[in-house]
Amino acid sequence: MDDRLIKASQVGDIDALYELIWEDDNVLKRIDEKMFVDSPLHIAASFGQTRFAMEMMNFIPSFSKNLNKSGFSPMHLALINGHFELVSLFLHADAGLVRVKGRGGLTPLHYAIKNGNLNFVAKFLLACPESIEDVTVRGETVLYIAIKSDMLEALEVLVRWFQRICHKDALDWLEFIPNWKDEEGNTALDIAVSNSQIQACLILLPFFFLIS
Structure with a gap:
């Protein structure tokens, strides 16, 4: 995954996300095609970046059901790391x-x-x-x-x-x-x-x- 996308996911930089999509409109699709990967949604969930995570859910809903290499979904990660507002939003979605x-x-x-x-x-x-x-x-x-x-x-x-x-x-x-x-x-x-x-x-x- 592009280091800029990883950083944007960690800090919740939605503007940077859209800049990357402008550069490459398949950047998220390629990630979704992989098995057991830390997608931007997994990273955002781990860091508690609520708005970024919800933006990502709108783009690629399937990220929410994928597991990373440690065997966790984004909801698992949000719950384990104590980001309870995000857990509630996942549940509502x-x-x-x-x-x-x-x-x-x-x-x-x-x-x-x-x-x-x-x-x-x-x-x-x-x-x-x-x-x-x-x-x-x-x-x-x-x-x-x-x-x-x-x-x-x-x-x-x-x-x-x-x-x-x-x-x-x-x-x-x-x-x-x-x-x-x-x-x-x-x-x-x-x-x-x-x-x-x-x-x-x-x-x-x-x-x-x-x-x-």
Whole structure:
């Protein structure tokens, strides 16, 4: 990638971006044709350059679903680096970005749970309820992520969400999520029990009453 474009992405220089496009109207298209690249949108997301990122989304929306060489999408990068205004704008632009699987099959929802970002756990589920279905390459559901990360408040948010959810697939999720087994054949409750996470087990109890 042109060093000038990298710099413009880092500092959010939209004028420089347009100058580069005037010089070469295929400059962004060539980047989009590559796999696993830090696009200008990835760079802007990492540096929290909100206006530049939104301008880039208008040009090449597909950048938002591409992974860089580290296995992260722009929403992953914005969330991990704490650029929460940008995360919200990504969510508003395309709620499906919550389901983009990065390294290890982890989605932005999984990262929000791992990091205990309860505000975005709730926002992601509200905007894209279907994201509750996504599992990692190790067969971990959202419940596994919360338990293995010892994020009890996130686990509580998930259980309360299941208690309130009104969705055509809700019954399927209630059957699927608690009974799902990871690559080692364990359910989320098995993990909590084996790790002597008593509080996690207690939080899960209302969840299992829902499916009894």
